[in-house]
Amino acid sequence: GDMDELRFSPSAIYSGTGTYTLPVAPFSAGSTPTQAYYDSMRMVRSQPSFRVKQVAAQATLSDKDTDVIEFDGEDHDIGQQFNSVTFEFVARFDGIFEFNSAVRATLDNPQTAVGSEIVLSKNGTIIIKGGYSHEDDGSTHIMYFKLATGPVELEAGDVIKIGVFNDSGRTMTITSQGEHTWFSGRQVS
Secondary structure, three states: OOHHHEEOOOOOEEOOOOOEEEEOOOOOOOOOOOEEOOOOOOOEEOOOEEEEEOOOOEEEEOOOEEEEOOOOEEEEEEOOOEEOOOOEEEOOOOEEEEEEEEEEEEEOOHHHOOOOEEEEEEOOEEEEEOEEEEEEOOOOEEEEEEEEOOOEEEOOOOEEEEEEEEOOOOOEEEOOOOOOOEEEEEEOO
16 A cells, blocks of 8 residues: 555554554663564554635636536645646545535526536546526526535546536636635545
């Protein structure tokens, strides 16, 4: 496994041959540390999690196309699994994950948005679709897309992306407000 993902308390020393050694007690400068070998040790890899948001404005979403949302701001990324250049999550470990996302978009005609949806793709194939709610201010149609996956099984190397399918017949604009346009995920087992 990846040693940078293991956390020990107290600190352990890895021999490189499969043995972990834990200091028995604190020692002073100049003394020889005493070490003990334990019969069993439970090692727990910290569970990956991330939350990213959109900071820079994403120009528009094309009509009749699914565009990947450009999440370019990072709140946290435990496990360094989200790539803010390619806007994708890449699983480093096999496991069960959960994802959530929200996207705020505007459209100048509220009657044409039917059929638009937020989607989660795994290795380029859409596996989960979400919906949206909306409000109008008289001239602009504001859409709030939301998606929550529940458990999703991934293998190491699987790629997850969030996109929005625009079925409006017009150009849709994503607003660059991190509190409205974000993506998060975590490994649950």
